[in-house]
Amino acid sequence: MSIASILNIAKNAVSLNQTSIQVTSHNISNVNTKGYSRQEVVITEETPMLIGNVLIGNGAKVSGIIRYHDKYLDQQIAKKSTEFGEHQIYKRYFERVESVLNEDSTKLTENITAFFNAWQELSTDPQNVAMRGGLKSSAQQMTRSINNIYNELKGLQIELNNNVKMEVADINRITASIADLNNKVFQGSSSSSEANDYLDRRTQYVKELSSKIGIISFEDEYGRMTIMTSKGKSLVDGGQSWELGVKTNQDTGFYRVGWEDFSGNFIDITDDINSGGVYGLLEMRDNQINDFIADTDKLAEVIISEVNSLHKNGYTQNHNVLDPNPDGIPFFRELTGLYAKDIDISDKIKLDLKNIASSSEVDITGKPIGNGIAIDIAALMEKGLFDGNTSTFVDYTSTLTNKIGQLTKGAKDFAQYSEDTMNLMEKQREGVSGVSLDEEMADLIKYQYAFQAASRLFTVADELFQTLLGAFK
Amino acid sequence: MRVTDRIKFDAFKNNLALIKSNLDKTQNKIASGKKILVPSDDPVSSSVAVGFNAEKGLNAQYGRNIERLKTTGVFYETSINSVNNMLTRAKEIAIVQASDTVNAETRKSAGEEVKGIIERLVAIGNTKVGNHYIFGGKKSNNTPFSIDSDYNVTFNGSNEVSSIFVDKGTKEDAGISGDKVFISDTNIFNVLKNFKDALETNNKTGIRNALDGLDKSLEKTQTNLVHVGTYTARIENFIEYNESKNNNIIETLSQIMDVDVAQAVIDFNSLSNAYEAMIYTMTKIQSLSVLNYLR
Numbered sequence: 001m002s003i004a005s006i007l008n009i010a011k012n013a014v015s016l017n018q019t020s021i022q023v024t025s026h027n028i029s030n031v032n033t034k035g036y037s038r039q040e041v042v043i044t045e046e047t048p049m050l051i052g053n054v055l056i057g058n059g060a061k062v063s064g065i066i067r068y069h070d071k072y073l074d075q076q077i078a079k080k081s082t083e084f085g086e087h088q089i090y091k092r093y094f095e096r097v098e099s100v101l102n103e104d105s106t107k108l109t110e111n112i113t114a115f116f117n118a119w120q121e122l123s124t125d126p127q128n129v130a131m132r133g134g135l136k137s138s139a140q141q142m143t144r145s146i147n148n149i150y151n152e153l154k155g156l157q158i159e160l161n162n163n164v165k166m167e168v169a170d171i172n173r174i175t176a177s178i179a180d181l182n183n184k185v186f187q188g189s190s191s192s193s194e195a196n197d198y199l200d201r202r203t204q205y206v207k208e209l210s211s212k213i214g215i216i217s218f219e220d221e222y223g224r225m226t227i228m229t230s231k232g233k234s235l236v237d238g239g240q241s242w243e244l245g246v247k248t249n250q251d252t253g254f255y256r257v258g259w260e261d262f263s264g265n266f267i268d269i270t271d272d273i274n275s276g277g278v279y280g281l282l283e284m285r286d287n288q289i290n291d292f293i294a295d296t297d298k299l300a301e302v303i304i305s306e307v308n309s310l311h312k313n314g315y316t317q318n319h320n321v322l323d324p325n326p327d328g329i330p331f332f333r334e335l336t337g338l339y340a341k342d343i344d345i346s347d348k349i350k351l352d353l354k355n356i357a358s359s360s361e362v363d364i365t366g367k368p369i370g371n372g373i374a375i376d377i378a379a380l381m382e383k384g385l386f387d388g389n390t391s392t393f394v395d396y397t398s399t400l401t402n403k404i405g406q407l408t409k410g411a412k413d414f415a416q417y418s419e420d421t422m423n424l425m426e427k428q429r430e431g432v433s434g435v436s437l438d439e440e441m442a443d444l445i446k447y448q449y450a451f452q453a454a455s456r457l458f459t460v461a462d463e464l465f466q467t468l469l470g471a472f473k
Numbered sequence: 474m475r476v477t478d479r480i481k482f483d484a485f486k487n488n489l490a491l492i493k494s495n496l497d498k499t500q501n502k503i504a505s506g507k508k509i510l511v512p513s514d515d516p517v518s519s520s521v522a523v524g525f526n527a528e529k530g531l532n533a534q535y536g537r538n539i540e541r542l543k544t545t546g547v548f549y550e551t552s553i554n555s556v557n558n559m560l561t562r563a564k565e566i567a568i569v570q571a572s573d574t575v576n577a578e579t580r581k582s583a584g585e586e587v588k589g590i591i592e593r594l595v596a597i598g599n600t601k602v603g604n605h606y607i608f609g610g611k612k613s614n615n616t617p618f619s620i621d622s623d624y625n626v627t628f629n630g631s632n633e634v635s636s637i638f639v640d641k642g643t644k645e646d647a648g649i650s651g652d653k654v655f656i657s658d659t660n661i662f663n664v665l666k667n668f669k670d671a672l673e674t675n676n677k678t679g680i681r682n683a684l685d686g687l688d689k690s691l692e693k694t695q696t697n698l699v700h701v702g703t704y705t706a707r708i709e710n711f712i713e714y715n716e717s718k719n720n721n722i723i724e725t726l727s728q729i730m731d732v733d734v735a736q737a738v739i740d741f742n743s744l745s746n747a748y749e750a751m752i753y754t755m756t757k758i759q760s761l762s763v764l765n766y767l768r
Contacts, residue, residue: 031478098511103523113527117534123637124541124647125605127614363612363631370611371635375644381531382641398523405516412513423487427480434477441763 003464005049009059010457016043016062017451023065023193024443027435035204037067037433039196067196070432074203077425078210078217082276084418085211089280091415093156094408097292100152101404108149109397111142112303116381116393123374126358127317133353136345139331143343146300150340153293160285161254167212167278168244168257171235174209175227178202179241182224186239209235214275231272233259244269254285288407293340295400299393300339302385304332307377314357314373321366329355485755492748499741508732518729525729529722531641532715538637539711545648546705548607552597553654553701556661557694559590559597560687563665567684570672577675584672588624591665595620598628598651608651610634617651618662624669626662628652639711649704654697659689 020041030036042065046058103109118135125131181202188195202225206217214230220238227236234242246255247266257273258266273279311331319327330346348355360372386396502508512519569575570583598608598618609617610631617630632652636644655661664686671679 095511095513098513102511103519103526109523109527110530113530117530120534120538120638123635124538125603125613126635128604361611367612367615369631370633371637371647375635375637378638379642394524394527397527398520401512401523402516402520405512405514405519408511408513409516423483427483430477430480430483431475434475434479436475436477438763441767445767 003461003468005058006457006461006464009046010454010461012046012059012061013454013457014451016041016060017447017454019062020447021444021451024440024447026193028437028440031435031437031440035200035207036435037069037196037200038435039065039067039193041065065193065196067199068433069199069203070429073425073429073432074207075217077422077429078203078207078215080418080422080425081207081211082214084415084422085277086275086280087411087415087418089277089284090411091408093160093280093284094288094404094411096156097153097289098404098408100149100156101292101400103397103401106145106149108142108145109394111138111145112393112397113381114138115142116378119374119378122356122358123371123378126371126374129353132356135356136349136353139345139349142303143332143345146296146303146340146343149296150293153289153296154341157254157285157289157293160281160289164255164257164278164281164285165246167281168246168255171209171212171278172241172243174205174212175235175241175243178205178209178225178227178236179239181205182236183239186222186224210276212277213273214279229259229269229272230274231269233267233269233272252286257282292400292404295403296340297338298386299396299400300343301335303393304335304339304343306380306383306385307331308334310373310376310380311357313360315359315362315368316357317354317368318352319362319366319368321362324362324366327355327357329357331356481758485751485758489748489751492744492751496741496744496748499737499744502732503734503737503741506732506734507730508737509730522726522729525722525726529719529726532719532722535638535640536712536715536719539639539645539708539715542637542639542645542647542708543705543712545602545605545607546701546708548600548602549649549701550698550705552600552607553649553694553697555597556594556654557691557698559594560661560691560694563587563590563668564684564687564691567668567680567687571677571680571684573677580672580675580680584669587665587669587672591624591626591662591669592620594655594661594665595626598655606630607648608654610648610650610652618655624666626655626666628656632657639708640714645707645711646704649697649701654694659686659693661690661693664690 020043023039023041027038030038042063043060044063046061048055049058050056099105101108115135115138118131118138122128122131122135181198184198185195185202188198206215206225206227209215209227210217215227215235216230216232217225217227219225224238225236226234226238228234235244236242243260245258245260245266247258247268248254249256256268256270257278259269260266270282273282308330312328313326314329316327316329329348331349333342333344333346335342357368358372358374359368359370360376361368361370363369380393382392384390384392384395386392391399498510501510509515509519509522566583566586570580595618599616600607605613606615606617607613608630609615611633612629612631613635615629618626618628620626628651630651632650634650635647637647639645664683667679667686668683670676671683
C-alpha cells in the first residue's frame with residue numbers, strides 16, 4: 001500500500017466520473033433523437049490488492065457502457081410496423097380513390113340522371129333541335145365524367161407502380177446500411193458507446209425495413225442481424241446484402257418485384273410478398289383499383305349497349321322515306337373493350353343532331369313520327385340492368401359509393417388502430433430507452449460531486465507526500 | 474412507468490394533432506352545412522343520398538314534363554270550348570234555316586257563315602304551341618288539317634298521341650288527337666260540309682239531316698270537354714303529387730346529409746376549449762423540471 005496507489009485510485013476516479021459525465025451529456029444531447037436508447041456507464045470495483053493477508057479495495061473502473069433497451073419490444077415494434085406500413089398505404093390510397101369516386105366531385109349519378117332526363121325532355125317534343133342539342137351536351141358531360149374517373153384511377157395505378165420502384169430502391173438502401181452496421185458492430189467492441197449507437201441505428205433501420213416488407217430477422221452469434229423475406233430469401237447476412245429489383249411485365253405494363261442472387265439472376269418474388277407497405281402498393285395497384293376500373297367499365301358498357309340497341313331501332317330526322325327499315329345509327333361509339341376509357345357519343349351524332357333517333361315508327365309517307373325511342377331510352381333509367389337485372393343505374397352507382405365508402409372507412413379505422421398500437425408500443429419503448437432530462441440532471445450532479453471528491457484525493461495525496469518529504473529535510 | 478421528456482412532448486403533439494383534426498372536421502361541417510363530407514364518413518347514408526339525389530333530379534324532370542302537359546292542356550280546353558261554341562252557332566243557324574219560311578237567298582248567306590265556321594274550326598284544329606301542332610297526334614310537326622276549295626277537310630295527323638312519363642313507370646297521353654276531337658264517330662267537318670252544301674243548294678231535307686249530325690257532333694264535343702276536364706284534373710293531381718314527392722326527397726336528404734348547426738357550433742366550442750386547455754397544460758408541464766431549481 002503506497003501513497004502512489006492513492007494517486008492511482010484518484011486518477012481512475014476522475015477519469016471514470018469524466019466518462020460518466022460525457023455519457024450523460026451524450027444522453028442529454030440525444031434527448032430528441034428518434035430511436036436513441038439512453039446509455040449508462042457501468043462502474044465496477046477494481047480488483048482488490050492483497051497486502052499481507054488482507055484484501056484492500058483498489059478503487060473503481062469503467063467496465064462498459066450499456067444501453068437501456070428491450071429486445072423483445074423492439075422486435076414487436078418492427079413486426080407491428082409491417083402492419084402499420086401496409087395499412088397506411090391502404091388509408092392513403094383508398095382516400096384518393098374515394099375522392100376520385102365521390103359523387104360530390106364526379107357528379108356521375110347526377111350526369112347519368114341528366115342524360116336520361118334529356119331523353120325525356122326530347123320525348124315531349126321529339127323533333128326539337130334545341131332539345132337534341134341539350135341531349136348531346138348532357139351525353140358528352142356524362143361520358144366525360146366516366147372518362148375522368150377512368151383516367152384518374154389509371155393515374156393512381158401508375159403512381160402506385162412508380163412507388164413500388166421507389167420502395168424497392170429504398171429497401172436496397174436500408175439492407176445495405178444494415179449490412180454496413182453489422183460489420184461495424186462486429187468490428188467494434190461490443191459495449192462501447194459507439195457500438196450502442198450503431199445498434200440503435202440498426203434497430204431503426206430494421207423497423208423502417210419492416211414497414212415496407214414483411215421480414216424474418218434474428219441476430220447471429222456475433223450480434224450481426226440476419227434478415228430474410230417472409231418466404232426465406234436472404235436480404236442481409238452478416239456484412240452482405242442482397243438487392244431487390246423491378247422488371248416491367250409486358251402484359252400489364254407494371255413492375256414485378258424480384259430478388260437478385262449473386263449471379264444477378266432475377267427471381268420473381270412479387271407473389272411471395274404478403275405484408276408491409278410494398279404489399280399494400282401491389283394490392284392497391286393490382287386488385288383494388290382494377291376492381292374499381294372494372295366497375296366503371298361495366299357501367300359504361302351497359303350504358304353503351306342498352307342505349308345503342310334501342311337507338312339503332314329508331315328513325316332519325318335524316319331517315320330515307322323510301323327505306324322501311326330503322327336507320328341503325330348507334331348513339332354511342334361502339335366499343336369492344338376499355339369502355340370507360342373510350343366511351344363517347346358516335347361520330348354521326350357528333351356530326352349532325354338530326355342523326356338522333358327519337359321515333360320508333362314512320363307514317364305512311366315514311367316520315368318518322370312519335371317519341372317511341374326517346375321514351376324507351378328514358379325508361380332505361382328505371383330498368384334493372386345490373387346484378388342479374390335487379391339493379392338500376394342509380395342502384396349501381398350508389399352501391400359503388402357504398403363500396404368505396406366502406407373500404408375507405410375500414411382502411412382509415414385500421415390505420416388509426418395500428419397507429420394507436422404503434423404509439424402505445426413506442427411509448428413503452430420510450431419508457432425503457434428514452435432520455436429523461438430530470439434523471440440526467442440528477443446524474444450530472446451526482447458525477448460532478450464524485451469528480452470533485454476524486455480531485456480532492458489528489459490534494460490529500462499531495463499533502464501526504466509533502467509531509468513525508470519534509471520529514472527528511 | 475418512467476416518463477421521459479419525449480413521452481410528454483409526443484403525447485402533447487399527438488393530442489394536439491387529434492384536436493386540430495377534429496376542429497378542422499367540425500369547421501368543414503359548419504362551412505359546408507353537411508355532416509357527411511366523404512363517403513367514408515358514413516358509407517350507407519352517402520350511398521342512400523346518391524340515390525335520393527338522382528331521385529330528386531328525375532322527379533324534377535317529371536315535374537317539367539307535367540308542366541308541359543299543363544301548358545298544352547289549357548290550349549286543348551280553350552280549343553274544344555271554341556269547337557263547342559262554333560257547333561252551337563251552327564246548330565242555331567240550322568234550326569233557323571230548317572224552317573219553311575226561309576228562302577233560298579237567306580240560306581245561301583247562311584251558307585257563307587257556315588263556311589266561316591268551317592274555316593275557323595280548321596284553324597282551331599291547326600293550333601300550334603311552339604312548333605307543335607296540338608291536334609297532330611304523333612305527327613305533331615305537320616299541319617294536321619287541310620281544306621280544299623270545296624271545303625273538304627282532310628286529317629293528315631296521327632290518330633295516336635305520344636305519351637310521356639309523369640312519374641316512375643307512369644305515362645300520360647301528351648294531349649288529345651285531332652282525330653278524336655274532329656273526325657272519329659262523327660266527322661264534324663263532313664257534317665258541316667254537308668250542311669253548307671244543303672244551304673247553298675236550298676235543300677231543306679239536307680238541312681234537317683245536318684241538324685241531326687250537328688246534335689251528334691255537339692254530343693261528342695261535350696264528351697271531349699269532359700275528357701279534357703278530367704285530363705287537366707289528372708295533371709293537377711300529378712303536379713301536387715310531384716311537388717309533395719319533391720318535398721319529401723328534400724326533407725329526407727336534409728335529414729341524411731345536413732349538419733345540425735347548433736350542435737356543430739357547440740362541438741366546435743368545446744373543441745376550442747380543449748385546444749386552449751391543452752396548450753395551457755403544456756406550458757405548465759414544461760415548467761416542471763429539475764432545471765428550474767439548478768443554479
